[in-house]
Amino acid sequence: MTEVLRIWPQAGVPGSLIIIECRGFDASDYAACDVLFGETPGRIVGASPDRLLVAVPDELTERDRFTGVQLVSAGKTSARVPFFVAERLAENLHPVANPAYDPETGAIFTTISGARGKKVEVSVWRIGPDGKAAPFLDNIMNPTGMTVDREGTLYITSRHDGTLYRVSPFREVVPFAENLGIATGLAIDRSGNLFVGDRQGTIYRVTPLGDVTPHARLEPSMAAYHLAFAPDGNLYVTAPTAAGTREAIYRVTPMGKVEPWFVGLGRPQGLAFDQAGNAYVCASLDGLRGVIKITPDAQEAELFIAGMRLVGLVFDDKGTVILASNHEIYRVSLGVVGYDPNRA
Incomplete structure (x- = not known):
């Protein structure tokens, strides 16, 4: 009897690598083996x-994305x-940080x-609730960080001219x-202050009136710097370096004190938090890449979503995670x- 014991993680984007722990899989005849996602091997x-x-x-029907995984070997x-396969919404893009979501x-x-x-030609795209992408802006060069405030105003950083646009x-x-x-x-805090990461080494605080101070x-x-606020009121930052698999997520207090919060990731990039305070970061852990989930006490980490080229993510208010690779949105x-600090 062939039996699936565990799939790790339980979600992934097309093309990602997952681990299936099983019992009784006959791998002696490769031609007679299949792992079916719905009906697609x-x-x-x-x-x-x-x-x-x-x-x-890479290509799955809508039905196959939700049907689950089944093993076939030696006629068993x-x-x-x-298992949940992410839906591709848009491609031929170039995100380098978290996408933004307007609730x-x-x-x-x-x-x-x-x-x-x-x-x-078009530097910012808008994807509607129906999943269709449309051109949105063409007059911001090298747009990078994005966030939406409680009034629905979109803010965008440009790494070309060092400007925060509204x-x-x-x-x-x-x-x-x-x-x-x-x-x-x-990133934006509960009071509407915006925090901008200059990858040369400074995090700036920008008040709702546009006043700027180093934070x-x-x-x-x-x-790049990638920023997100957690329910504890602290700002969390990733800043990929050449440190291999020992890179950190940093915690920045409201007073500007910086300390490593979690160490042991490979090339950490975009991050977000859930309402319970768990962190989700696009990085590699133990040789596998995707979205890593880290507990609020920074004591446990595991691969949550598999994805080879993920650079950013954001949660909507309906339990969906929106993922950005360096070419696609899922x-x-x-x-x-x-x-969301705007609605805390």
């Missing part, structure tokens, strides 16, 4: 009687076990950030704060409600 990367490494298929078939309209905002100093619901774009260095990460100092990043409903 995944690619078996490695197999033994009790463990499989499998790539999630296992029962189906739940009032259900819209998702993301970017074609492009090479620094290079203008693209975008009205009518697409009016105005500079809100300037001289912010290589402005990348962006904290970190080591420079080779890529969504998958996992029943996790994110923490």
Whole structure:
């Protein structure tokens, strides 16, 4: 009898690698082995009687994304076990940080950030609740960090000119704060203050009136700063370096004190929190990459969603996580409600 004991993690984007722990899988005849996602076979990367490494298929029907996983070997078939494959909403993009979600309209905002100093035809895209992407802005070069305030105003950093832009619901774009260095990460606190990460080593605080002050100092990043607030009121930051698999998530207090919060990730990038205070970060852990879930006490971490090229994420208010790779936007409903300081 072939039996699936555990799938780790229980969700993934197309093309990602997952581990299936099983019993009785006959790997002696490779041609007679299959791992079915619905009716679509995944690619078996490695197999033994009790463990499989499998790539999630790149193309799945809507039905197959929710049908679950089933093992086939030597004429024996296992029962189906739940597994959730993320839906691809848009492609041919270039996000480099978290997308933004507007709870009032259900819209998702993301970017074609492009090479620094290079203008693209459309730099900001809007994805409606129906999952359809449409051009939104063409006049911000190298858009990077994004967030939406409680009034539905979109804010965007430009790493090209070091400016924080404010975008009205009518697409009016105005500079809100300037001289912010290589402005990348962006987050908003409960009071409406915006925090901008200059990857050269400074986190700036921008008040609702546009006044700018340095808030904290970190080591420079080779890529970008990624910022998110947690329910505890602290700001959390990732800043990829060349430290391999020992990189950290940093905690920044309201007074600007910086300390490592969790250490042991590979190239951590975009992050977000749920209402219980769990952190979710795009990184690698123990050789597998995707979204890593970390408990509020920073004592436990596990792969939550598999994904090879994920750079950012945001939760909507309906239990869905929206994922950004360096080319695509995905969504998958996992029943996790994110923490939003605007509505805390």
